[in-house]
Amino acid sequence: MTETIQTGGSTQTDEAVRYLRDVLRIDTTNPPGNETEAAQYLAEVLRRDGYDPIVRESAPGRGNVVARYPGTGALPPLLLYGHMDVVMAEPQRWTLAPFSGEVADGCIWGRGALDMKSLVVQELMVMLMLRRRGVRLRRDVIFAATADEEVGGRAGMGFLVDHHRSLVQAEYGLSEGGGTTMYVAGKALYDVRTAEKGTCRFRLRALGRPGHGSVPRADTAVTKAAEAVLALQRARFPFRATPTVDAFFKELCRALSLPPDMHALDEHNFDRVMQILPADLAHYLHAITHDTVVPTGLRAGRKINVIPGEADVFVDGRYLPGQTAGEFLGEVRGILGPGYEIESTDMSEPLEDPPGDPLFQTIRSVMHRYAPGSIVAPIMLAGATDAKHVARMGTRCLGFGPLRVAEGFPLEHLIHGHDERIPIEGFAWGIDVLHDIVSEFCA
Numbered sequence: 001m002t003e004t005i006q007t008g009g010s011t012q013t014d015e016a017v018r019y020l021r022d023v024l025r026i027d028t029t030n031p032p033g034n035e036t037e038a039a040q041y042l043a044e045v046l047r048r049d050g051y052d053p054i055v056r057e058s059a060p061g062r063g064n065v066v067a068r069y070p071g072t073g074a075l076p077p078l079l080l081y082g083h084m085d086v087v088m089a090e091p092q093r094w095t096l097a098p099f100s101g102e103v104a105d106g107c108i109w110g111r112g113a114l115d116m117k118s119l120v121v122q123e124l125m126v127m128l129m130l131r132r133r134g135v136r137l138r139r140d141v142i143f144a145a146t147a148d149e150e151v152g153g154r155a156g157m158g159f160l161v162d163h164h165r166s167l168v169q170a171e172y173g174l175s176e177g178g179g180t181t182m183y184v185a186g187k188a189l190y191d192v193r194t195a196e197k198g199t200c201r202f203r204l205r206a207l208g209r210p211g212h213g214s215v216p217r218a219d220t221a222v223t224k225a226a227e228a229v230l231a232l233q234r235a236r237f238p239f240r241a242t243p244t245v246d247a248f249f250k251e252l253c254r255a256l257s258l259p260p261d262m263h264a265l266d267e268h269n270f271d272r273v274m275q276i277l278p279a280d281l282a283h284y285l286h287a288i289t290h291d292t293v294v295p296t297g298l299r300a301g302r303k304i305n306v307i308p309g310e311a312d313v314f315v316d317g318r319y320l321p322g323q324t325a326g327e328f329l330g331e332v333r334g335i336l337g338p339g340y341e342i343e344s345t346d347m348s349e350p351l352e353d354p355p356g357d358p359l360f361q362t363i364r365s366v367m368h369r370y371a372p373g374s375i376v377a378p379i380m381l382a383g384a385t386d387a388k389h390v391a392r393m394g395t396r397c398l399g400f401g402p403l404r405v406a407e408g409f410p411l412e413h414l415i416h417g418h419d420e421r422i423p424i425e426g427f428a429w430g431i432d433v434l435h436d437i438v439s440e441f442c443a
């Protein structure tokens, strides 16, 4: 199945493909991560082009690499960042070995080919291009490839923000979370991540009277925990439209050529449009217009003939911008009623960049050159990225990893799935797109 690389003969593409294949061959499955080897590799590439990269480990093996292209300093820096760690792969379910970096069917294969060693290499290429061309910029451009994003980023971007802030302090940050072609009614749509939901994971504990399994009771801890799971599953949080989703919805309606009276985002129009969307997209839009709670774990009882005194439910909660975690948990308590202890285990604040942001405008104008006729729309991520750490510096974080894919390419099944791979042509196209975004925004 392996073929020789066909890249259209561009040396820039050949170079980028070589770097991506090399980086994919470094197993950075997190845990444990082992990102230092990848950080050293990227540092060596940067060094060959005259950069003076800095590698900082948060713990042995957990390396992060930072490099800076200096501008005049007239404006504050732009941070191009990305994570080098990947989620685990099940090799027996893959067509090609997940850490082989093989090229086949016009794609580069490997765990991290989409999420997100490809964007790290695209950013690396932009750094090399800026320096080779000697571009004069008003902003510094900072490159940061980090560890640990897949497990929360504390050993990666969180570590840099907490302990080496001067290396990554920037007005703007650009990373993953958008930029791949979506198709709506045959039209290409590119999303720019300008918002993220907040995370509020919690442990919910039900208490009850312990006892012998031979004597039934009505309200054991286990029964109460099961009732809580059902209550959360059936809960309907209110529909809420933030400015990001409002802007996305209007672009979506344009793509679908819907009459103008449907473009106003209210619950009624939202429900009407959801009916005509592919199920996956409708599902996603539901998640970014509602707070959500998903029970993902249960723990109770140690012995089958003992009624336990407590039972725990683990819940992945996500809430929309414009409210606090405390308000969100208040809603959860209202759903559950009394009799439960709630302890939050993992939190991150929601983010939302105001519409009309200058970096968004630059992305849109560059995209109109590279993908004429396509729609460029802001979107909210239902999950969270390392932007949660970067935003702690007051940085405005957008997500746009330009990648052009053909209609039908099964992108959403490949990210964190089997046979992850990236089309070479669309990956190479994205390098030029990203270069122009960076150089125009920082000029």
Ligand SMILES: [Zn+2]
Pocket: 083, 115, 116, 149, 176
């Ligand atoms: Zn990622």
